[in-house]
Amino acid sequence: MHRFIRLYWVPIAALIILFSARFLTPFLYRVYSHDQYLSLHTILEFATIFFAFSIFSMIWLMHDAIKEDVSIFLLVVGIFLLAAGVIDLFHTLSYYGMPAFFTPSSTQKATFLWLWGRLVVGTAFLLAFYSWHLRDHRQTLIRMLLAFSAVLALLSLLISTIWLDRVPLLVAEGKGVTPFKKYMEYLTIAIMILNTFLLLKNRRYFSRSVLVNIGNFFGMTIISEAAFTFYISIYDTYNLLGHIYKVMAYYFLYRAFYLAGIVRYFSNMNEIAALAEEVIEHSDTLKEVLKIYVEKLARIIPRAGQIAIFLPASQENCYYLALCQGQFCQLILEHKNICPQNFMDIMGRELKILKWPVKTLKGSGLLEVIKGQEDFWDRVVEMLYLPLHRQDMDSGFMWLLNFNKNEGFTLEDIDTVRTVAKLISLSVIQARHNEIINRLSYEDQLTGLGNRRYFIQELKKAIYDSKRYGHDFTLVFVDMNNLKYINDTYGHNDGDTALQTLAAALRRNLRQGDICARLGGDEFGIVLKYVGLNEASSKGEALRQELANVELPGYKWSFSAAVGWATFPQEAKDIDGLMHLADKRMYMHKNKKRAEMSC
Structure with a gap:
């Protein structure tokens, strides 16, 4: 209870003052002179008009930047407040005692515009609470709301000037408000009470500060409308209280929209900037x-x-x-x-x-x-x-x-x-x-094996590990025989198929952890990890036998590959020496195959 009073003390105090004025009417009630009241009324109304237009301007300028669920709520209320501000302007200019505005100013005209404006605001919140799901139709909704707001403002002007005689009497001079006027005020109060329940129902969508300020707006609006059911003269104490409470209500509404719009937006921007900075400075993966x-x-x-x-x-x-x-x-x-x-x-x-x-x-x-x-x-x-x-x-x-x-x-x-x-x-x-970029920079697109860049990088790692941990490994070079013949005889597509077939054969004969890459053209490189000098010959010969007759899919034709190898560190002490020796042995095997075929 103490927390509730602390958050909503302004409406509570306003309600106490209103009821005090009712019970102490003989002492507090007075009717102000025309000159005294008219200037004060104009100042108070222009204050609410300023708040209404400011809220609309704030939401309109930022509606593209605010993408959260609450954005639709803000848009609906903000656009309707544009219409409410225009209607309140008509009300101010039509107040009894002001110069003629299209038609002579009168109590009936000003009171109708007052009621119309309050109903527009109450309806705006009702629509806003039921518009959460329209977030994906923002632009259509904006156009519809602007058109509807323009219609409401225009309709208020037409009724208050051309069709005013069709509106039931709202204020009887010397007797105060009529029953019809009270019913309209009660309807506005009922709408605001309903909006309060909807606010509580949807409170998860609002920050605590925004929730409190909108709650204060509803409270002050309800008390303001109650004050307008009591006045006898449009220049009396209750009328003045009603207008003061209205200004206070709009002030709370402005605070709510400011917090929900500008403050939230820039707070999010700061959070994003801080996160981005932290990610850039402290993250690699x-x-x-x-x-x-x-x-x-x-x-x-x-x-x-x-x-x-x-x-x-x-x-x-x-x-x-x-x-x-x-x-x-x-x-x-x-x-x-x-x-x-x-x-x-x-x-x-x-x-x-x-x-x-x-x-x-x-x-x-x-x-x-x-x-x-x-x-x-x-x-x-x-x-x-x-x-x-x-x-x-x-x-x-x-x-x-x-x-x-x-x-x-x-x-x-x-x-x-x-x-x-x-x-x-x-x-x-x-x-x-x-x-993808890393894969493309290290992968041969035709065979799916690593490329030369990838192979040299892995070979350097293998040499580093061997020197540090004492693990031997064997480097194997494979050169495909007769690729030019396949390209010239069958075409380059079949030449590509032959390279893919050889790559698949190499994969089948490698263990998990071994490195295989296409070095360029018809040359392939393999790193057999943990294979020392004693095992290198048997592994190399087995690979030669496996690649001795590889069939080209779809053709009764086979091809072979030349294989050469060298072991680190027994046969070479650096990467250049290792590659030179493996390459030399591969070409020795290739020349031997050619000599056999020529015989």
């Missing part, structure tokens, strides 16, 4: 990048008991756990790949917050993946799920799990996760692109 992001999320969102990121695995429709931080991560780490059936169909490609997600996840296959830990999902109170995708490229998904029943995820949490998820998606895509 994708895992290090993900670790920075996850640690940042864990600091900002302490209610997230577990944060996990899953990236696409090589197996189709499967994902692997790239990183997990928080409670119960060991339960997921036991499984290398997660291949839930229809997971994306069930979860979708948009952010979701699931209360007690165990019900939704049944049938997705995810519950069955973590076998033996069926009670794990029963502990999860709330799940914030967000797929990682950019430019229609699936980059996996992430989740934040909340095990605390007393505190749920907030709008600020959602905005933060969205921002970080975009950065993660970009990092994953960048890592993929880097992987």
Whole structure:
């Protein structure tokens, strides 16, 4: 209770003052003179008009930059406030005592415009609360809202000037407001009370400060409308209180939009800049990048008991756990790949917050993946799920799990996760692109083996390891015979097929960990790790025999390859000497094969 009073003390004080004025009417009530009141009324109304136009301008200038769920709420209310500001301007210019505005100013005219403006504002919030799902149709929605706001403003002008005689009497001179006018005020109060309930229902979408300020706006608006049911003269105390409360209400609304728009936007920009700087300075691999992001999320969102990121695995429709931080991560780490059936169909490609997600996840296959830990999902109170995708490229998904029943995820949490998820998606895509670039720079595209650059790099590593750890290895050079004959006789496509066939034969005869590459043309290089001088001859001869007659697919024709080898460090002490000796022996074998064929 103490916290509620501290947050909403202004509406509470305003309500006390209003009821005090009611009970102390004989002492506090007065009717001000025309000159006294008119200037004050104009100043107060122009203050609310300023706030309305400022809110619209703020949202309009930033609507492309604000992409969160709350952006649609801000847009709907902001555009309607443009119409409300115009209507309030008409109301100010039509107040009794002001110069003629199209038609003579009157109490009836000004009061109608007042009611019309308040109903527009109340309806704006109702529509805003039911427009969350229209985030993907922003531009269409903006055009419709602008057109509708223009119609409402124009309609208010037409009714207040041309058709005013059709509006029931709103204020009886000397008697105060009519029953019809009270009913309209009560309708506005009812709409604002409904908006208050909708605000509480959707409170997760608002930060605490924004929620409090909008709540204060609704409270002050309700009290303001109540004050307008009491006045007898348009120049009396209740009317003045109503206008003062209206200005205060708009001030709270301006604060809410300022905090939800400008402050939130620049806060997010600062967070992104800080994250980007940290990633650039302290990360070299994708895992290090993900670790920075996850640690940042864990600091900002302490209610997230577990944060996990899953990236696409090589197996189709499967994902692997790239990183997990928080409670119960060991339960997921036991499984290398997660291949839930229809997971994306069930979860979708948009952010979701699931209360007690165990019900939704049944049938997705995810519950069955973590076998033996069926009670794990029963502990999860709330799940914030967000797929990682950019430019229609699936980059996996992430989740934040909340095990605390007393505190749920907030709008600020959602905005933060969205921002970080975009950065993660970009990092994953960048890592993929880097992987492709690295592969292309080290891979022979025709055979799929490594290229000369890759081979020389691996050969240098093998020499380094041999010198440091004493591990022998053997370098093998392979030269394909008669490639020119195949190209000239059958064509270059068949020559390429022959090279691919030889590459496949080499793969079949190598162990895991051995290095094989195409050095260029019809030459291949192999590093047989842990093969010393005693084994080199037998391994080399076995390879010669295997490659003695390789059949060209689709043709009754076979080809062979020349093979030469040298062992490090027994037969050579450096890379140049090793390569020279293996190359020399390969050409000796090649010349021998030619001599045999000529005989």
